[in-house]
Amino acid sequence: MTRQLSQNYWPNFVAGTFRHGGAGKFGVRDPSNGNTLAEQALADAVDINHAVSEARRVYETGALTNLHPGERGAMLRKVGQFLEDNFDAVRETITLEQGKPLFEASKEVRFAVAIFDYFGSMAQSLEGRSVPGDASRFDFTVYEPFGVSAQIMPAHYPVYILSRTLAVALAAGNSCVMKTSELAPISATWLARAVESAGFPAGAVSIFCADREAGAALASHSDINHLVFVGTKEAAAAVLANAANNYLPNIVEVGGTSPTLFFEDGSIDAFLPEARLGLYLNAGQFCCAMYRVIVHESRYEEVVGRSVELAESLKVGPGIESDGEDFQPY
Known part of the structure; x- marks a missing residue:
């Protein structure tokens, strides 16, 4: 396009x-x-x-x-x-x-x-x-x-x-x-x-x-x-x-440093869609973005690993090539 x-x-x-x-x-x-x-x-x-x-x-x-x-x-x-x-x-x-x-x-x-x-x-x-x-x-x-x-x-x-x-x-x-x-x-x-x-x-x-x-x-x-x-x-x-x-x-x-807390019993499947929206909406350029994730030490490796998978799954390209109203990745 x-x-x-x-x-x-x-x-x-x-x-x-x-x-x-x-x-x-x-x-x-x-x-x-x-x-x-x-x-x-x-x-x-x-x-x-x-x-x-x-x-x-x-x-x-x-x-x-x-x-x-x-x-x-x-x-x-x-x-x-x-x-x-x-x-x-x-x-x-x-x-x-x-x-x-x-x-x-x-x-x-x-x-x-x-x-x-x-x-x-x-x-x-x-x-x-x-x-x-x-x-x-x-x-x-x-x-x-x-x-x-x-x-x-x-x-x-x-x-x-x-x-x-x-x-x-x-x-x-x-x-x-x-x-x-x-x-x-x-x-x-x-x-x-x-x-x-x-x-x-x-x-x-x-x-x-x-x-x-x-x-x-x-x-x-x-x-x-x-x-x-x-x-x-x-x-x-x-x-x-x-x-x-x-x-x-x-x-x-002047923006914020909105923290997200991930507790020991947190659901990674519930977290990832929120992270996708909170981190990548407008390329992270909004005032209440998920700038920090504070994770319980017992879940740290899991959250980091799944977050990397999330980042690597995203398509990057000219915004004008997105499919408009029908394109809803979040």
Whole structure:
């Protein structure tokens, strides 16, 4: 099975328009063979300043926050519907640039669709509360958006993880400025197209690829109000250092070291299917993967031996050659 991307050059989405990058462009490679898939625009600090400025304008004018929550919710559901309508193209883009098999990319797209549907419905449920007082007082709380949410995203789920942060922020009325990974930036274009198709105000969302230097400019920008980062702990430390002077509320996810315990009376036949899923889903690139197996010493040799057999039984090859919906090895 040989498939190619639908275009050879992919621009950034900045302040409501698709445009070239101030830092030029670079080749995105197919991880299955090292060949160049397409060229991607690369943003610079000027592009980021423009994206943040427009996001600030949208927030301060109320173009997004003053909408009825039901209207924001409807637009979020339209984003999910756009991904559903372009299901095959989105999943093939994910597989070609990130490398996962088509059946895994299919699940990623469906999870993203579900995220936009869920938070589209939740947009109308973001309510404050009243607090009992005496006859002369009426106390209440009102939830307000942060403002401009800067989001620095990883490559291992180039649509789902981006959808997870984007949908939540938009449901609450935040503007979003999102930097994608240089390893898998193209898939995010489908999110940009979905946002444009759904009718969000121009400038409410910018999605672009940028290098670390430009990413640092985003994290330290004085006009952002909130920061989301998903990636390695080393990169997280650098991002948080850049953001420190602004005292930003932030959400940082750097993965885990999820342990699995195999006791003396454990069933090896029950363990192996879980190990296959826990170790090899997305080539082990997910936050709750089975990174460690702690085995009772009496079962150690057996578990190691059967685990080696499992690893040697797996088929390795270009993800695009998997049999899509009918291929279910896990």
